[in-house]
Amino acid sequence: MDCHKTCVCASNIVSCSKMNLTNVPLALPKYTAVLDLSFNSITRLRAEWTPDHLSRLHSLLLSNNGLTFLSSEAFIYVTKLRYLDLSSNGLRILDEFIFEPLEHLEVLLLYNNHISQIDRTAFSGLDRLQRLYLSQNSITRFPLELVKERSRLETLKLLDVSSNRIKSLPLYELQVLPAWIKNGLYFHNNSLSCSCDLYDMVARWYLKELNSATDFKSSHTCVIPGQRKEKMAILDLDKAYLNCSEVKTLDEEAYLEQFLVLDCDTRQRDMVKRWALPGNIPLSPANKTAVIRSDGNLQIGPLRLEDSGVYTCYATSDSLNETLYVTVVVFNATTAGG
Amino acid sequence: MLCLQVDVDAAASFHTKRSGCLCTADIVSCTAFGLQRVPAEIPVFAVTLDLSHNQLEQLEAGSFTGLVRLETLRLAHNQLTGVHSGAFRNSSGTLLRHLDLSSNQLHVLEQHYFQELPGLEELLLFNNRIVHVESRALAGLTNLRKAYLSHNRLTDFPFFSIQKHSHPLLSLLDLSSNRLPKLPLEDISNLPPAVQAGLYLHNNSLVCECSTYGLFRFWKQRGFDSIRFFQQEHICLVYGRQRGTLRVFQSGRYFENCNLTALKEQQSSVSVKAGKALLLHCLTSLSGSVTFLWVAPNWEYVVPPGNNGSLKMFANGSLEIMAAREQDSGIYWCMALDRQQQRNETWEVNVTVVPHHDRDAHEPFNTGFTTLLGCVVSLVLVLMYLYLTPCRCPPCPKARSPATAAPGNEAGPGSAQSSILTPTPPATTEGPGRKVSTNKHVVFLEPIREQQNGRLRAGQGVGLTGSGLLIGAEQQPRLHRAAETDSIMSVFSDTPIMLP
Numbered sequence: 029m030d031c032h033k034t035c036v037c038a039s040n041i042v043s044c045s046k047m048n049l050t051n052v053p054l055a056l057p058k059y060t061a062v063l064d065l066s067f068n069s070i071t072r073l074r075a076e077w078t079p080d081h082l083s084r085l086h087s088l089l090l091s092n093n094g095l096t097f098l099s100s101e102a103f104i105y106v107t108k109l110r111y112l113d114l115s116s117n118g119l120r121i122l123d124e125f126i127f128e129p130l131e132h133l134e135v136l137l138l139y140n141n142h143i144s145q146i147d148r149t150a151f152s153g154l155d156r157l158q159r160l161y162l163s164q165n166s167i168t169r170f171p172l173e174l175v176k177e178r179s180r181l182e183t184l185k186l187l188d189v190s191s192n193r194i195k196s197l198p199l200y201e202l203q204v205l206p207a208w209i210k211n212g213l214y215f216h217n218n219s220l221s222c223s224c225d226l227y228d229m230v231a232r233w234y235l236k237e238l239n240s241a242t243d244f245k246s247s248h249t250c251v252i253p254g255q256r257k258e259k260m261a262i263l264d265l266d267k268a269y270l271n272c273s274e275v276k277t278l279d280e281e282a283y284l285e286q287f288l289v290l291d292c293d294t295r296q297r298d299m300v301k302r303w304a305l306p307g308n309i310p311l312s313p314a315n316k317t318a319v320i321r322s323d324g325n326l327q328i329g330p331l332r333l334e335d336s337g338v339y340t341c342y343a344t345s346d347s348l349n350e351t352l353y354v355t356v357v358v359f360n361a362t363t364a365g366g
Numbered sequence: 367m368l369c370l371q372v373d374v375d376a377a378a379s380f381h382t383k384r385s386g387c388l389c390t391a392d393i394v395s396c397t398a399f400g401l402q403r404v405p406a407e408i409p410v411f412a413v414t415l416d417l418s419h420n421q422l423e424q425l426e427a428g429s430f431t432g433l434v435r436l437e438t439l440r441l442a443h444n445q446l447t448g449v450h451s452g453a454f455r456n457s458s459g460t461l462l463r464h465l466d467l468s469s470n471q472l473h474v475l476e477q478h479y480f481q482e483l484p485g486l487e488e489l490l491l492f493n494n495r496i497v498h499v500e501s502r503a504l505a506g507l508t509n510l511r512k513a514y515l516s517h518n519r520l521t522d523f524p525f526f527s528i529q530k531h532s533h534p535l536l537s538l539l540d541l542s543s544n545r546l547p548k549l550p551l552e553d554i555s556n557l558p559p560a561v562q563a564g565l566y567l568h569n570n571s572l573v574c575e576c577s578t579y580g581l582f583r584f585w586k587q588r589g590f591d592s593i594r595f596f597q598q599e600h601i602c603l604v605y606g607r608q609r610g611t612l613r614v615f616q617s618g619r620y621f622e623n624c625n626l627t628a629l630k631e632q633q634s635s636v637s638v639k640a641g642k643a644l645l646l647h648c649l650t651s652l653s654g655s656v657t658f659l660w661v662a663p664n665w666e667y668v669v670p671p672g673n674n675g676s677l678k679m680f681a682n683g684s685l686e687i688m689a690a691r692e693q694d695s696g697i698y699w700c701m702a703l704d705r706q707q708q709r710n711e712t713w714e715v716n717v718t719v720v721p722h723h724d725r726d727a728h729e730p731f732n733t734g735f736t737t738l739l740g741c742v743v744s745l746v747l748v749l750m751y752l753y754l755t756p757c758r759c760p761p762c763p764k765a766r767s768p769a770t771a772a773p774g775n776e777a778g779p780g781s782a783q784s785s786i787l788t789p790t791p792p793a794t795t796e797g798p799g800r801k802v803s804t805n806k807h808v809v810f811l812e813p814i815r816e817q818q819n820g821r822l823r824a825g826q827g828v829g830l831t832g833s834g835l836l837i838g839a840e841q842q843p844r845l846h847r848a849a850e851t852d853s854i855m856s857v858f859s860d861t862p863i864m865l866p
Contacts, residue, residue: 036469038492038516039540039566039592043468045443046419059595067398067419083707092397115395116388139390163390164372188391191372214391217372239392243411 031057040084044068052077062087066113069094075101087111091137094118103129115161116140121147128153139188140164148173151181159186163214167192175209176201185297186212190244194218199225203232207293211238220262222250224272227265231275234263238295279355283363287329289321290354292341299324299343299350306337306356331358368407369394392435396420404429414438418466421445427452438464442490446470449479460485460509468514469493477502485509492540493517501527512538516566520544525553528561537651538564542596546570551577563651566592567600574602574612576624582614589711590651637718638690648683648700650711657703658683663696663717690719 031037034053035044040061044053049068056063061084070093077099085106095117103109107129119141126147127133133154143165151157151174160174167189174180174187176198185208197215205213210233220226230248233241241248249259252269266274282288292301301324303311311318311326317335319327324343328335336358343350370386387396387405392413396405401420408415413435422444430436436458446467454462462483472494480486486507496518503524504510510533515523523541537560549572557565562585572578582600586593593600593615600614612620638644648658660668660679668685672678676694678686683702687694695718703710 036493036517038468038490038514039538039542039596041490041492041514043493045469057595059591137393139393140388161391161393164388186391190390212391239411243409 060085064089066091071095072097073099073102075099078105081105083108089113091115109133111135113137119143121145122150123147124149125152126150131155133157135159137161156183157181158183161188163188163190165192170194170197172198188214190214191217199229203229207295208297211295214240216244216247220250222252224270227262227272228275230262235278279357281357282331283359283361285330285362290326290339292324292343292352294343294350296345296348299345302342304340333358333360368405412436416440419443425449425453428455429453430457433457437461440466442466442468444470451478454482463487466490471495475499475503480507487511490514495519499523511535514540516540516542518544525550528557530558536561540566542566543569547573549578559649563590568596569599572602574604579621579624635716637720639720640722641689644687644690646685646698646715648702649713650702652702652704652711659701660685661699692719692721695719
């Protein structure tokens with residue numbers, strides 16, 4: 029490829045955006061780190077779109093091309109890719125192992141396509157994937173394999189399946205996920221059936237101020253079963269239609285002599301956590317009734333009435349600080365009664 | 367409402383013009399939306415904001431107010447001619463890492479442009495119309511890693527504003543495809559090594575000059591990517607009888623008369639006082655998981671943590687000579703190996719250990735003084751021979767070979783002694799009847815010290831072999847030594863020279 033005729037070559041950035049291309053330019057430079065092919069008419073990404081290994085390529089931008097076909101061997105020569113933008117195209121199906129060679133991929137943008145079918149192994153091999161955007165497609169099945177405890181991708185912190193046609197969510201599996209995954213799990217604007225379980229989950233996420241709930245509050249809608257397929261706001265389900273029991277606070281309730289584990293379930297991973305007892309009293313090693321665990325959670329017990337109150341968890345990391353409050357209510361009775 | 371309201375039940379309309387921006391999770395994408403100014407109601411959840419391919423002309427003050435999570439801002443392919451003061455006020459501050467202003471119409475990089483973005487890591491400014499970068503335009507960008515300024519109209523660049531303390535992480539500075547006529551070589555050689563390794567200057571308007579040629583040759587020898595991948599595009603312009611463009615690396619003949627010795631890289635030569643510690647760095651552009659290896663002048667291989675004696679080596683490739691001795695002088699060679707990418711780079715440092723005058727009690731005189739003394743003694747002896755010897759003949763027109771005064775010089779060990787090179791044998795053999803051997807070459811040697819255990823100090827220019835030939839510098843694995851082969855250093859030996 030003659031760098032100065034076809035595209036704009038700025039050392040290792042090759043910028044071919046909006047250049048009326050119908051195919052990927054031949055003989056791309058081996059040193060290319062960023063390849064911008066957005067806003068062209070490349071409708072097919074064939075196996076040999078680059079016959080040579082582009083071992084320095086870490087960003088490939090292919091949005092807005094009317095792309096409808098991805099060869100199963102499209103990515104074998106760009107295995108160092110970290111960022112892949114296939115958004116705003118015409119993709120319909122994600123085939124088995126389609127992204128398997130991309131073991132370094134961190135961000136995958138597939139929003140605004142026509143995807144209705146995703147093979148269960150489509151995301152296989154993406155061992156470093158952090159952010160996956162699948163919104164504005166025609167997906168009907170929630171990709172549970174991505175978040176299910178045993179099989180889930182270790183590094184995935186953002187999964188966006190909003191604005192699709194998903195009818196049901198695996199509510200139980202989602203509820204047991206840590207906050208740092210829930211924070212980035214976007215499922216609003218789908219075709220979910222209204223239920224009190226759904227209300228419960230969304231209400232709790234909203235109370236924990238998770239981004240996926242608070243940033244798109246008005247888009248969290250569910251479908252009332254029936255002919256007209258009316259939609260209503262999930263968070264209104266305690267006031268109308270189903271009259272679900274309100275989720276007001278996230279109090280921990282317990283009885284005397286019991287043990288409780290208070291979690292400091294932060295929106296970010298791997299934060300350094302420090303607890304304070306009610307009245308902002310710091311923890312002391314001598315105190316055997318309040319012990320911080322290795323996972324950052326606080327174990328209190330055996331409980332006495334005086335242990336009621338607001339426990340504070342101070343969590344810090346390089347970029348964020350978070351403070352979580354847990355209200356503990358100890359009932360003046362033991363579980364056995366009396 | 368800026369964001370497109372997606373109706374999941376409506377038929378997928380691919381070809382109809384979008385009536386809003388695509389907002390999803392943490393991305394707000396308003397590409398090709400016909401925008402003439404930055405929209406006011408951008409959602410706060412935006413971590414990535416894409417406004418490329420619009421018709422923005424100015425970035426007004428407060429354009430991104432309230433976007434406290436912004437990390438990536440794409441403004442490429444607009445018609446921006448300027449950035450107003452305060453454009454980035456009250457936005458995400460240090461969170462903004464990636465700013466793409468490529469393919470616009472910026473004219474001058476004014477110093478206030480990036481003032482409110484101290485966290486910037488990648489700055490894309492290629493394909494604009496920039497003619498000038500103000501000297502403080504990049505000031506304060508201490509996290510800057512990559513700056514792309516190619517395809518502009520720059521005729522100069524404030525290299526002096528890039529220092530190790532101001533831009534410690536900068537590893538790529540792309541100034542290719544501009545109009546630089548001349549390079550400020552001193553400022554460039556003062557750039558941090560990591561910047562030099564990632565400095566792209568190809569396809570400019572450089573005048574064909576020895577200094578420019580020398581710089582590019584040096585970079586090629588270092589294996590820098592800038593030369594490796596763009597060798598053909600290193601061009602220069604010739605003025606004079608032949609107007610035209612030369613490819614620097616295909617025009618060896620044009621530059622063959624260049625004296626490249628003056629271009630010795632300052633950092634590749636270091637001196638240290640005897641007894642002091644010296645830290646050598648393996649200057650390389652490789653990063654990531656890199657292993658290092660040093661080879662000392664005595665051919666000792668050194669890896670971390672060191673050789674358990676005089677040399678300590680760190681995992682980052684630095685080598686410490688704990689207390690420099692004279693035998694530590696010489697060429698230190700290091701190799702940096704990136705196994706993952708299968709790349710290696712080598713680097714050499716010439717270390718000179720300067721002996722401490724106070725410590726060496728055996729040294730009778732310093733070099734200058736002994737030279738002067740030798741000259742005076744020789745002169746006195748010559749005059750004695752001429753005027754105090756029995757022969758009354760008028761002095762011969764041809765000067766006597768001063769080498770015949772040799773007997774007077776053998777004053778014993780520990781004193782200065784001189785020997786002088788005679789290119790041709792003397793015409794007469796009058797006098798004490800000593801015949802001058804045609805094979806006698808006089809050489810100038812560095813004083814040989816007792817402490818060296820009889821070993822000649824390595825790395826010096828000349829020495830004496832049995833056959834009396836000068837050992838040239840060709841045998842030394844150094845760059846740019848060819849010109850020094852014939853240079854003669856004037857020093858004295860304090861031991862008698864045995865001539866064949």
